Amino acid sequence: MSQEKTDAAPAPAEAKTVAACVREMRRAAARGEPVDAEVIGAWGETFMTELYGKQKPVRFEVRPKGVINGWGNPLEGDVAHASRRRLDVRALYLHPPPTKPVKEHRWDDKNICRDCQEPMFLSGPDCVPPGKVINFRDRDAISLEWFRQPLEELIQLAKTARINRFDAAKLTNEANYLIERIDQHLKGKSNEPQ
Template sequence: MSQATAKAPTVAATLRAMRRAGAAGEPVPAATVAEWYSALKGQLYGMQKAVRYECRPLHTTEPWLEAQEGDVLQARKRGLDVRALYLHPPAPKEQHRWPPDSNGDGDGHCLACGETEWLAGPDCRPHPPLRDHRSSMPFRITWMLEPLEKLQHLTKHMNPLDRAKWRNETTYLIDRIKDHEKGSQP
């Protein structure tokens, strides 16, 4: 182990020194603060450069936008909050699809996820398809077909008015059950 690596202060040692200095309540010399800064920056980030800078107006919750060089250098003058990203941000999974906007007011909804344009984040996350709860019934609705067909067959023993009523009802129910079954098939 070389002497240079043995002398390099760790993050824990630097934080302990900072806590001691804060507890003492004495002013800390600028040279000591510079040492703390270089130790923390060297240990946490090493020689890594910022991948990109992002900015937004101070004291707002607006989304972070990629900063230009002038935004970073004159952040205080421009009233911007700047942050440096040291790791590559994840690639966006899917871009939003906005409808063609005729009046340019920008409050359209994404065609895939339904978010409004001014509120949407960088990634489009479409809603999962709705689950068809008909397939999770405690019984199969097709079990009702046979009794309904029997009822339809037995209507021949009824008077003409009741026969027409019950045939219409059973035919309607049988058709709805068959449509329902077609819709719940994967």
């Protein structure tokens, strides 16, 4: 089913600042009508550029004291002589300080990330590769490391659960023995020449 455009639908977004995007988003929400994917894409693009792009210098806005709205661009000397001219001043950071992504995407020649497989036009600022999928039918897909935590929990359980102390001691000994063997095995593996 195609979305019919109405007169109320916004033109393809011109919003080039975060504030303008937010304004458009709020108006769109107030209208309560679906928004074109193209418009949403442009908003996302603006947020990415403006919030995670390079930091630009701050600018100032002024308004007469006692006025609720009406922030405007300062005339020459308005900021320096705000008090004498009875003006309120606000400094606007066009960009918040850019935060460094925890992990950067690595784009291939099709602009798809090698690590998280997200296409560039969909991606967020952080690269979040999906967890490794373990195929349990693959007999090689097994790591002794996986057994350590359940074994350690078993030892913990042996201390606290209501089982008789001989069983608890036996459980603890056996789990400790298995952990030792896992460690030996892993150590041996890491010492093998690659």
